[in-house]
Amino acid sequence: MAEPAIVAESLTYRYGNLLAVDHISFTVERGEILGFLGPNGAGKSTTVKILTGQLRPLSGRAILLGIDVARCPKQVHSRIGVCFEQPNLYEELSGVDNLHLFARLFNIRDVDIAGLLHRVGLDGRGNDLVGHYSKGMKQRLMIARALVNRPDILFLDEPTEGLDPTSAEAIRRIIREEQERGATVFLTTHDMYEADRLCNRVAFINSGRIVALDTPHNLKQQYGKRMVRAEVVGPDGSLLTREIVLDQPETAHEIANLLQHERVVTLHSEEATLEDIFIQLTGRALV
């Protein structure tokens, strides 16, 4: 069995008096998409910076592809791609020039720039200055830049933050494609829908600690409450909401009662969202 792509052992980092990452440990298997879900300031980006060698942890180890990042960062850097939370492109250069530069930095001579631009939906805009790109276009170019070296591990820090639905969906498609190629994806987000749809496993992080880590399905099974939500017409004609928790002894009776005695307008079964579970576990919302 192949060793995990990422092994984090008791990582700790502090900004002054603030403990940003508090002894977190986890592994990510090869070819897996792991999502780090948490609100702003939870420690997601700091964890990414430690894993990618930008920060040296105060304690603990980060091992990527069997290589200790702190000891041999450059060996790791040749095999990972990083898409940052904030744009950091050369705005006075074109999209093509930005990609060419980073290809040269990775010593890649035969990179298919046109193919990369096509993948991220920037056909025909490659020769425009990056300074003239919209936010979504810059984000897509950063994804393209992260893919220049066909990385074994792709780190995406809030890749769809602030993007329009079309751009966001394009990025999600690319993430799935990369997984199909065999890459491991480490994704940070505070968008529960994105985490739910994309990730094989999700880690909830709050105040620098992982409070839960499992598949979205298991998290919902373990922590979520299934229920039926009905909208009924009230005595004064207004719409009222009724919730009936499933899997309880009295569930069937309550549903029958509802249908018999209330004027039901809509009836839906629901399961807990990841945000519901996050709030339940941490007492905080994701945003």
Added chain:
Amino acid sequence: MHITAIWALMVKDARLYAANRLFALVTVLGLVAYIVIYFLLPATVDEMLHLGLVIPDTPSALSEMIDNDAVQVTRFTDVEALRKAVASGEVEVGFAFPADLYDQLRQGTQPTVELLLAPEVPPDFVSVYAAAARELSFTLIGQELPVVIKEEILGVDMTGASIAPRQRILPLFAVLVLMVECLGLASLIVAEIEQRTIRALLVTPLTVRDVFVAKTLFGSLFAFGQAILLLAITGGLVKAPLLNLTALSIGSVLMTGIAFLIATLGRDLMSVMGWGMLALLIMALPTFTVLIPGLAADWVRIIPTYYLVDTLHRSLNFSADWNDVSGNLLLLTAFALLSLALGMATLQRRWKLFLNN
């Protein structure tokens, strides 16, 4: 060391520099301006002393002076005409002896000799002209001092070979060219932090050392190239080309180190320009020792560019060779390495602070 990556960074910086209209324009126009000014300045020095006289007669000593190649004497009929000539710049100094000079002397009164000076005559020279007026007075009344004056030039006789204004200004232009590129490099480095691109660079196989090598090579070669162009066009590479190129290359490294220091202090383009102007003023000070000899005090030797300016000046204008300027080159090299080391250390620290936040 990743040669390909370093070269890619250098090409990138060259393109970004060219894309920055301010620096691109200043670089090109500056170079053109220096060359134009150089050729507009006089290529020779007028060593002739233009002297005006109002004098009752012409004694033999004055005849010798009139025959001297270094002095052009013009006689005027009256003091007013002489005043006008001095005021208009036709003559630099005028001696006006009273028409009744001999009558006054016979009567035992003290005649007044008017010494008329143009405004641009240096203060040091006033007493010299006053002494000359006294000497001429003695000659006129037939009481020359019974001494023989023997002249001896210690060092290179610059008679007929005085340093032309355009030659004096060349070291200043060389320093300016290097400093402008220094500001350009500093602004490129600051932009890497402003745009956060340094973070993107350092999650590739590129190391911090690679980045510094690329910046040092780009900054030094770009500045050096322009300085060579300036000297080549102005004829500065005809004399001792290897010596001058060596001095300029070391000067380029010095300026690269200063660029790193400015980039450490600067937060954006405005602050880079501010710190850069201060550095420029300090670095340009030694050039005034060449432009106006005797103006600057010895303390100017603590400024690193003094050793570049002095080397170029002596090489270009006094035919100095390697032995003559070896001390300068050694000190310049030491300053260059020190500024580079200090600049790298402080800039790396600044990058670390940025990356850790």
